[in-house]
Amino acid sequence: MIIRDKFKxxxxxxxxxxxxxxxxxxxxxFANSIQIFEKxxxxxxxxxxxxASEDPSLEFYGVLPAIYGSxxxxxxxxxxxxxxxxxxxVFVVDYAxxxxxxxxxxxxxxxxxxxxxxxxxxxAFFLVPFVKKYLMEPLYENFSFIPLFSYPPSTGHSFLxxxxxxGIMVTPFAAAIIREAYRTIPYTYREAVYAxxxxxYEATRVLIGYIKPAILAGLVLAFGRAIGETVAVSLVxxxxxxxxxxxxxxxxxxxxxxxxxxxNAFIYEHMVSALFAAGLSLSFIxxxxxxxxxxxxxxxxxxxx
Amino acid sequence: MNSLEIIxxxxxxxxxHVIKGINxxxxxxxxxxxxxxxxxxxxxxxxxxxxxxxxxxxAKVEGDVRLFKKSIYEMDPREVRRRIGMVFQQPNPFPHMxxxxxxxxxPRLNKLVRNKEELDYLVEWALKKAALWDEVKDxxxxxxxxxxxxxxxxxCIARALALKPDVLLLDEPTSALDPVSTAKIENLLLExxxxxxxxxxxxxxxxxxxxxxxxxxxxxxKLVEVGDTAQxxxxxxxxxxxxxxxxxxx
Amino acid sequence: xxxRRRAKEIVFQAVVAILTFSTIAPLLHIIFxxxxxGLPVLxxxxxxxxxxxxxxxxDGLGGIGPAIxxxxxxxxxxxxxxxxxxxxxxxxxxxxxxxxxxxxAKILLQIMMExxxxxxxxxxMELLVIPMGSYSALAGAFALAVIMMPxxxxxTEEALKEIPRSxxxxxxxxxxxxxxxxFRVLIKMAKRGxxxxxxxxxxxxxxxxxxxxxxxxxxxxxxxxxxxxxxGAIPLLIYQLVQQPYDNYHQIAxxxxxxxxxxxxxxxxxxxxxLREVKx
Numbered sequence: 001m002i003i004r005d006k007f008k009x010x011x012x013x014x015x016x017x018x019x020x021x022x023x024x025x026x027x028x029x030f031a032n033s034i035q036i037f038e039k040x041x042x043x044x045x046x047x048x049x050x051x052a053s054e055d056p057s058l059e060f061y062g063v064l065p066a067i068y069g070s071x072x073x074x075x076x077x078x079x080x081x082x083x084x085x086x087x088x089x090v091f092v093v094d095y096a097x098x099x100x101x102x103x104x105x106x107x108x109x110x111x112x113x114x115x116x117x118x119x120x121x122x123x124a125f126f127l128v129p130f131v132k133k134y135l136m137e138p139l140y141e142n143f144s145f146i147p148l149f150s151y152p153p154s155t156g157h158s159f160l161x162x163x164x165x166x167g168i169m170v171t172p173f174a175a176a177i178i179r180e181a182y183r184t185i186p187y188t189y190r191e192a193v194y195a196x197x198x199x200x201y202e203a204t205r206v207l208i209g210y211i212k213p214a215i216l217a218g219l220v221l222a223f224g225r226a227i228g229e230t231v232a233v234s235l236v237x238x239x240x241x242x243x244x245x246x247x248x249x250x251x252x253x254x255x256x257x258x259x260x261x262x263x264n265a266f267i268y269e270h271m272v273s274a275l276f277a278a279g280l281s282l283s284f285i286x287x288x289x290x291x292x293x294x295x296x297x298x299x300x301x302x303x304x305x
Numbered sequence: 306m307n308s309l310e311i312i313x314x315x316x317x318x319x320x321x322h323v324i325k326g327i328n329x330x331x332x333x334x335x336x337x338x339x340x341x342x343x344x345x346x347x348x349x350x351x352x353x354x355x356x357x358x359x360x361x362x363x364a365k366v367e368g369d370v371r372l373f374k375k376s377i378y379e380m381d382p383r384e385v386r387r388r389i390g391m392v393f394q395q396p397n398p399f400p401h402m403x404x405x406x407x408x409x410x411x412p413r414l415n416k417l418v419r420n421k422e423e424l425d426y427l428v429e430w431a432l433k434k435a436a437l438w439d440e441v442k443d444x445x446x447x448x449x450x451x452x453x454x455x456x457x458x459x460x461c462i463a464r465a466l467a468l469k470p471d472v473l474l475l476d477e478p479t480s481a482l483d484p485v486s487t488a489k490i491e492n493l494l495l496e497x498x499x500x501x502x503x504x505x506x507x508x509x510x511x512x513x514x515x516x517x518x519x520x521x522x523x524x525x526x527k528l529v530e531v532g533d534t535a536q537x538x539x540x541x542x543x544x545x546x547x548x549x550x551x552x553x554x555x
Numbered sequence: 556x557x558x559r560r561r562a563k564e565i566v567f568q569a570v571v572a573i574l575t576f577s578t579i580a581p582l583l584h585i586i587f588x589x590x591x592x593g594l595p596v597l598x599x600x601x602x603x604x605x606x607x608x609x610x611x612x613x614d615g616l617g618g619i620g621p622a623i624x625x626x627x628x629x630x631x632x633x634x635x636x637x638x639x640x641x642x643x644x645x646x647x648x649x650x651x652x653x654x655x656x657x658x659x660a661k662i663l664l665q666i667m668m669e670x671x672x673x674x675x676x677x678x679x680m681e682l683l684v685i686p687m688g689s690y691s692a693l694a695g696a697f698a699l700a701v702i703m704m705p706x707x708x709x710x711t712e713e714a715l716k717e718i719p720r721s722x723x724x725x726x727x728x729x730x731x732x733x734x735x736x737x738f739r740v741l742i743k744m745a746k747r748g749x750x751x752x753x754x755x756x757x758x759x760x761x762x763x764x765x766x767x768x769x770x771x772x773x774x775x776x777x778x779x780x781x782x783x784x785x786x787g788a789i790p791l792l793i794y795q796l797v798q799q800p801y802d803n804y805h806q807i808a809x810x811x812x813x814x815x816x817x818x819x820x821x822x823x824x825x826x827x828x829x830l831r832e833v834k835x
Contacts, residue, residue: 007733008651014643015660018708021701022663025670025678032681087574095571106827107579113755114585115762115819117790121797121812122585125592125805168581175578199560201567221669228671230765231794255673255765262677262769279674290666357724362653387730397721401744411729414739461725468730 029283032276036061039270044277050241052268061274065241067281069159069251073233074226076163076247077170081222084167085175086215089182090204105179108172116169120232123165128236131164132156136248151246157238160247165236166226173225174218181214181300182207213303217296224289227282230255254282306373308333308472308502309354314368316349316358316526323349325526326368331472331519336494336503338517338534340510342549346526347506348394351474354504355389356382372471387415390465392475396457396482398449398464405445407460408432411468427467435463436493455486459493466497473497475505479512491516510550514538522546586816593813596806604810609775609792612801619811621778625787626761626818628779629696629771633760637700638707638753645711645749646737652716661712668705675701676766683770690772692779692786698766703756710755714748715741751830758822762815764790789815 036044040060047062092104136153143149151158185207193203208215238250239260252260258275265271309331316324324346331337339347352358354370356377370377377385398407408428411417418424428445432438437459441452449460458478465473475494479487494503494516507513513520514534521531522543530537530546541547597604600616607618644660651657675698683694718741726736742749767773772785773795779786789811796808 005733007737008647010734011643011647011650012656014640015647015656017640018644018660018663018667018704022667024682025674028678028681029674084574084578087571088578091571091575095568104575104579107582109827110820110823111579111582113758113762113819113823114582115764115790115815117762117764117793118585118589118812118816120764121793121808122581122588124797126584126588171578199564201564204567224669228669228673230671230673231790235794235797255671258673258677259765259768262680276677279671279677282671283674286669286671287666290669294662294665355728357727360723360727362651383730383732385730386728391724391728393721393725395719395721397719397725399722399725399740399744401746410739411731414735415730464725464729 026283029276029280032273033280035273036270036277039273044274045281048241048243052271054268056269059268059270061271063254063257063274063278063281065243066252066254066257066278068243069162069237070227070253070255070282070285072159072251073162073166073237073253074223076159077166077226078174078219078223080164080167081171081174082215082219084171085178085218085222086208088171088175089179090208092179093183094200094204108175111169111172112176116229116232119165119169120235123161123232124235127165128156128161131158131161136160140248147245148247151244151249153248155238155250157236157250158248159237159244159251162233162237162251162253163247165232166229169229169232170222170225174215174222177218177221177297178211178215181211181218185210213296213300217293217300220289220296221293224286224293227253227285227289228255230259234259254278306333307331308373309504310371310374311350311354312369312371314350314353314366314370316346316353316367317365318361319363323526324353327523327526327528329521329528329531331502331504333502334498334500335518336498336505336516338513338520339504339506339523340508340513340520340549341523343508344525345523347508347523348476350523351391351476351504351506354472355391355474356385357391383415387411387468388470389472389474390468390470392458392461392465392473392478394477394480396454396461398452398457398460400448400450402449403446404441404449404452404460407449408463408467411464415468417468428463431463431467432460434466434497435459436489436496437463453486455482455489458482458486458490462490462493462497470501472502472504475503477506477508480508487512510552522549524549589809589812589816592806592809593811593816596810597813600810605814608777610803610807612799613803615803616807616810619775619789619792619807619814621774621776622787622789622792622811623814624779625692625771625774626789626815628692628786629699629767629788630757630761632692632696632782633699633703634753634757636697637703637756640700641704641707641756642711642749644704645708645752646715646742648708648712649715650733650737660708664705664708667701668709671765672702672763673765673768676769679766680769687783689783690770690785691783692771693782695767695771695786695788698770699760699763702763702766703760706756706759707749707752710752711745711749714745714752717748718744747829751826754822754826754829758819758826761822762790762819764788764794767791768794789818 044061044063046064048064049060049062051060053059092101096104132153139149140153193206233253234256237253237256239252239256240250242249242251258279262275265275307330311327311329314324314327341347353366358364405428408431409424412424412427418427437456440456452460479490497503517534520534520537522529524545530543538550604616604618605623606620608621610617648657648660679694679698683697684690726740767788771788771791773791774785774787793808793811796804
């Protein structure tokens with residue numbers, strides 16, 4: 001009764017190719033990381049000394065500052081994304097007249113797709129000086145006793161600039177998920193809330209609570225996008241090995257480290273491997289974020305249906 | 306000779322047993338009506354007859370269906386479907402194709418015609434058979450989605466007829482149509498039975514009474530009763546058949 | 556008490572409106588800046604800005620011709636590599652949604668869509684650039700193809716699955732083979748969704764920088780030299796120029812940014828008109 005499905009057999013090579021490419025990516029990252037793991041062990045991730053040397057015995061690479069910078073800037077980014085994307089969703093769904101709503105959605109759609117290098121050039125030439133002049137300098141002059149503001153703003157390239165730029169870039173991704181969840185809240189819930197005599201503020205608070213899982217998923221997704229971003233951050237973060245609590249300090253992220261160092265890494269014995277190991281950690285963070293979002297959204301869809 | 310013979314047919318969807326040991330003989334050139342409440346397995350039965358059921362990865366079929374004595378499970382499923390045409394509940398001409406292309410698609414891809422003239426001729430023939438030609442002959446290039454619901458359904462009949470099938474299956478073909486369009490289709494089916502075996506699933510009991518030569522009553526995946534339409538409606542043997550046709554359940 | 560409630564209400568609405576505006580204000584400022592800085596460059600540079608090669612440091616505008624050509628070559632080449640694979644993968648997942656490969660492919664595509672693009676560049680460098688001994692158009696295009704695939708595959712799959720079941724049944728009932736059902740009937744019905752995915756994928760790779768850093772290599776002064784030779788791209792050029800200390804290079808970067816934005820919008824706007832929602 002079973003007829004062999006020629007069509008299926010003809011399609012399999014194409015799907016296999018996608019799997020193959022992905023497997024190859026993982027293999028290449030693991031294979032190239034082994035060298036540095038053998039040499040340094042986990043110290044590659046847990047230390048912050050970065051010593052490039054033509055003498056292989058002196059070489060040592062610790063990418064902790066880059067991991068720190070990635071987490072720090074992406075953390076700032078989602079702190080920015082949270083209020084913006086939630087307010088945006090509420091405004092688009094509840095308040096905006098149809099015309100404006102349409103334009104707001106188009107605007108954020110453009111923002112999700114706009115070449116990141118354009119954010120980068122804007123960040124380097126406008127945002128960095130702007131942040132320096134209007135945020136960093138006044139805060140430093142008045143509050144430098146607070147560790148967060150303790151680093152003297154020199155060029156403006158800093159965790160803060162990187163975080164703000166990333167926040168701007170990833171807010172639309174979070175907003176897309178949150179807006180959709182907020183829009184599809186069953187009508188009966190809305191009705192019930194207003195029937196209790198709630199004002200719009202009170203009602204919104206309740207409804208936002210209802211979509212909390214979707215908000216969380218949106219933020220995790222935004223975090224994933226932020227941590228993987230390369231060129232825009234690399235143009236505003238300062239590209240300096242640095243673990244500082246201060247927002248105003250320059251730093252590195254994993255991806256900007258790779259972007260900056262990989263080009264000349266081949267001169268050295270171990271740096272290529274170190275950068276692959278850094279990439280491996282980035283891909284793991286990315287993978288974890290993905291699975292998390294996937295599960296959260298699925299659970300959210302289950303809960304609703 | 307019977308055109309279709311269904312022998313001890315069982316269909317399972319996963320663990321659900323949806324068709325339970327059905328035996329049926331369907332003679333040639335008749336309208337054979339299948340009635341029963343929704344969920345009784347009527348549509349599944351039709352899909353087992355033309356092997357469309359195999360599109361569902363969960364479905365499992367046991368037993369046999371024979372088309373002029375030959376098991377359809379020993380035939381290429383494509384040939385089965387060519388010889389057993391089907392019309393669906395919702396009129397579903399391909400909305401992105403013209404009226405002409407909807408009818409021409411089957412013959413063209415099955416290479417039933419050798420050239421454009423033969424194809425033109427076949428399309429005209431099928432549209433005439435489906436009593437649609439006069440209404441569309443001046444606008445064969447229009448999109449099928451521009452037709453009315455009743456016209457669309459007749460277009461679907463033409464689409465099926467263009468393959469010159471032996472049997473035509475119809476799955477509640479008028480349930481989405483208004484009474485005037487329904488009457489047109491019913492008359493058309495009475496015309497078509499002169500050259501085809503027509504098997505129609507319907508949940509409108511009166512439709513079976515109006516056009517069916519034979520009627521089979523399905524309940525819960527089982528064949529309760531089958532016979533002459535007149536006999537079934539006037540003198541049903543089974544209490545459940547009687548209850549159903551007098552509107553006491555379903 | 557009612558007064559306090561009303562005041563709260565007004566403050567709340569004002570805050571929501573201000574935050575919403577803050578979400579899109581950067582975009583407005585970016586577009587504004589790119590025009591203000593870039594338009595004079597395009598006007599001053601004229602046609603030769605599009606056709607000439609890069610000027611020396613601190614010596615006029617020259618042109619970004621090789622980067623423009625490179626961007627289009629890379630889009631074409633990556634589409635050539637990525638589209639067939641992506642379309643077939645999408646079709647497979649739509650046609651056999653319960654199969655192990657179909658289900659796994661869907662998860663994999665989702666993961667690939669979120670995979671940091673710089674890592675794709677690193678991967679291709681190791682896979683192609685080092686064995687070939689040179690940066691190349693081929694390597695750049697392959698990296699972009701990997702990035703493009705999930706967008707196209709996922710939208711193809713979704714577009715196919717949106718087609719009501721009854722059309723599939725109708726097509727099969729005409730005795731067509733599965734290949735005929737998919738390619739002669741269904742894929743045409745899913746045209747809009749599939750095309751949107753293709754355009755989104757193209758817009759995406761047109762603006763990518765990170766995966767090209769270690770694959771395409773860049774080429775500022777020489778036009779296309781062959782598939783196995785380095786090639787330029789507008790985003791890559793901007794990235795390199797912004798990091799230079801020369802004023803004229805910054806101007807060129809702004810001009811190139813305007814051009815890149817116009818290319819992006821040139822793909823985005825028609826896509827947006829095709830379909831209401833566009834997901835990157």
